Amino acid sequence: MKYNCIGLINLTKRNKKSGKRSIDEIIEEMPSTLFVTDPNGNILISNEFTALTIGVQLEELLKANVQDLVKAGYYSHSITMEAIQSKQKVSKNIDTSRGFHVFSTAIPILDKDGEVQLVVTTSNEFKQEHTYFEANVPVTQQINKQLGEAGAGKGKGIVAESLAMKQIIKVCNQIASYDSKVLLYGESGTGKEVIAKYIHLKSEKWKGPFIAINCAAIAPAVFEYELFGYEKGAFEGQAEVKAGMIEIANDGVLFLDEIADLPLEMQAKLLRVLENNEVRRVGGISNIPINCRVISATNRDLWSLVKKGLFREDLYYRINVIPIHIPPLRNRKLDLVGLISSFIASFNQMYGKKYVLSAEEFDKMLSQPWHGNARELRNYVERLVVTEYMGTSQEEEDDVADWFTIDHFIEKNKDQLSALKDFTAIAEGRYIKKVLKDCYGNGTEAAKKLSVDRSVIYRKLKKMEEVLDSKTL
Numbered sequence: 404m405k406y407n408c409i410g411l412i413n414l415t416k417r418n419k420k421s422g423k424r425s426i427d428e429i430i431e432e433m434p435s436t437l438f439v440t441d442p443n444g445n446i447l448i449s450n451e452f453t454a455l456t457i458g459v460q461l462e463e464l465l466k467a468n469v470q471d472l473v474k475a476g477y478y479s480h481s482i483t484m485e486a487i488q489s490k491q492k493v494s495k496n497i498d499t500s501r502g503f504h505v506f507s508t509a510i511p512i513l514d515k516d517g518e519v520q521l522v523v524t525t526s527n528e529f530k531q532e533h534t535y536f537e538a539n540v541p542v543t544q545q546i547n548k549q550l551g552e553a554g555a556g557k558g559k560g561i562v563a564e565s566l567a568m569k570q571i572i573k574v575c576n577q578i579a580s581y582d583s584k585v586l587l588y589g590e591s592g593t594g595k596e597v598i599a600k601y602i603h604l605k606s607e608k609w610k611g612p613f614i615a616i617n618c619a620a621i622a623p624a625v626f627e628y629e630l631f632g633y634e635k636g637a638f639e640g641q642a643e644v645k646a647g648m649i650e651i652a653n654d655g656v657l658f659l660d661e662i663a664d665l666p667l668e669m670q671a672k673l674l675r676v677l678e679n680n681e682v683r684r685v686g687g688i689s690n691i692p693i694n695c696r697v698i699s700a701t702n703r704d705l706w707s708l709v710k711k712g713l714f715r716e717d718l719y720y721r722i723n724v725i726p727i728h729i730p731p732l733r734n735r736k737l738d739l740v741g742l743i744s745s746f747i748a749s750f751n752q753m754y755g756k757k758y759v760l761s762a763e764e765f766d767k768m769l770s771q772p773w774h775g776n777a778r779e780l781r782n783y784v785e786r787l788v789v790t791e792y793m794g795t796s797q798e799e800e801d802d803v804a805d806w807f808t809i810d811h812f813i814e815k816n817k818d819q820l821s822a823l824k825d826f827t828a829i830a831e832g833r834y835i836k837k838v839l840k841d842c843y844g845n846g847t848e849a850a851k852k853l854s855v856d857r858s859v860i861y862r863k864l865k866k867m868e869e870v871l872d873s874k875t876l
């Protein structure tokens with residue numbers, strides 16, 4: 404009996420090695436909820452989509468028992484357990500804690516003695532209490548129309564054509580009007596900030612500011628000043644009063660990006676602010692009430708950092724009220740298609756070009772893994788539109804890369820760039836970008852390779868952008 408469960412799980416690993424689409428990948432991309440459980444209701448296999456419909460992490464789901472999910476209120480009842488008890492296929496409507504009515508079917512797989520070995524439970528028909536999308540109109544178009552109405556067009560450009568992304572948008576719509584804290588998980592460049600801005604624009608705080616703080620980019624020494632602000636004389640020679648970012652975010656959204664990089668000492672201070680809903684400027688004597696919605700984001704496994712003592716457990720629970728996982732772009736093919744056409748249209752407009760992708764080029768783009776996700780794709784498309792060129796061989800690709808080399812850049816812009824510090828800023832920035840790309844956008848890994856602190860990376864990239872902007876290159 405055990406062998407069969409393990410056999411099924413092993414099969415998923417074997418196929419991975421062969422380079423073919425593994426069962427893991429197919430399950431991962433399935434636009435439906437799925438549980439495979441053992442005869443006691445312990446979940447052996449599931450997917451991100453399932454996790455998303457109830458608002459837990461897949462990792463947690465894989466440790467759960469279906470009965471616990473019912474007890475915790477995620478589902479109205481368990482048809483998996485019904486199928487285990489009756490040894491018959493069961494189909495029923497189930498309500499999830501996120502307001503979804505799901506039509507589910509549980510099929511028991513019996514051994515030769517008629518005992519249950521596994522139960523496969525799937526659902527692929529979703530009805531939400533409030534229908535949000537109209538049929539026959541692209542979802543992306545509907546989202547952007549709504550965003551245009553809510554926030555004067557600020558959020559235009561979100562692509563959400565895959566089922567996973569539509570599901571995320573639905574969840575965002577459900578939670579937008581509450582002030583519950585949201586934690587966005589996802590690889591670098593998957594669109595966490597895009598989603599945070601979407602929640603902001605759909606919420607009642609849309610008229611308030613959206614203040615984004617990159618916790619990895621601020622040097623630890625100035626963190627407190629930046630977040631909490633300071634009063635006159637807070638430190639030597641300091642004569643000005645400054646409001647911190649938390650205070651500035653009042654009546655709006657505070658977006659804590661890369662929250663895993665918050666130093667432990669700052670985590671304790673942030674926790675106090677979130678618990679008491681008030682902040683005290685450095686050197687101040689009174690507390691200032693705060694009323695902002697907190698959305699955090701990370702591309703790291705926060706729970707494993709908690710277990711290693713690198714992230715405070717109390718803060719983890721405080722910020723992780725509504726977890727939303729954004730899957731990587733390689734698992735959202737429909738979004739990939741939507742993003743390619745949306746990026747081409749916007750760069751054509753920006754650069755006054757008329758670039759058109761050939762079918763061959765399009766195919767090539769669809770088959771790439773895009774480890775840097777939408778950000779990598781965006782940069783790639785920008786390069787294509789600007790150079791109107793797409794290599795098919797490695798040699799040609801190297802030529803395209805060469806277009807961006809520092810020599811080429813200097814040659815083109817030598818009249819505008821004269822100060823050594825500007826060259827240095829651009830050379831450093833370009834090198835950091837290259838290393839970041841090699842590390843698939845993982846800042847921690849890139850910082851390790853470059854032997855610098857993560858905050859240095861972001862500071863230098865910002866410096867390069869400033870030089871580029873000032874020279875309008």
Ligand SMILES: Nc1ncnc2c1ncn2[C@@H]1O[C@H](COP(=O)(O)OP(=O)(O)OP(=O)(O)O)[C@@H](O)[C@H]1O
Nearest residue numbers: 560561562590591592593594595596597702777778
């Ligand atoms: N669904 C989407 N529709 C349109 N553009 C998107 C979408 N997702 C991402 N992008 C674009 O991709 C780029 C990266 O997105 P974003 O900054 O939100 O990613 P992120 O996950 O917050 O990255 P990081 O982890 O590095 O902070 C941005 O230019 C953004 O506009």
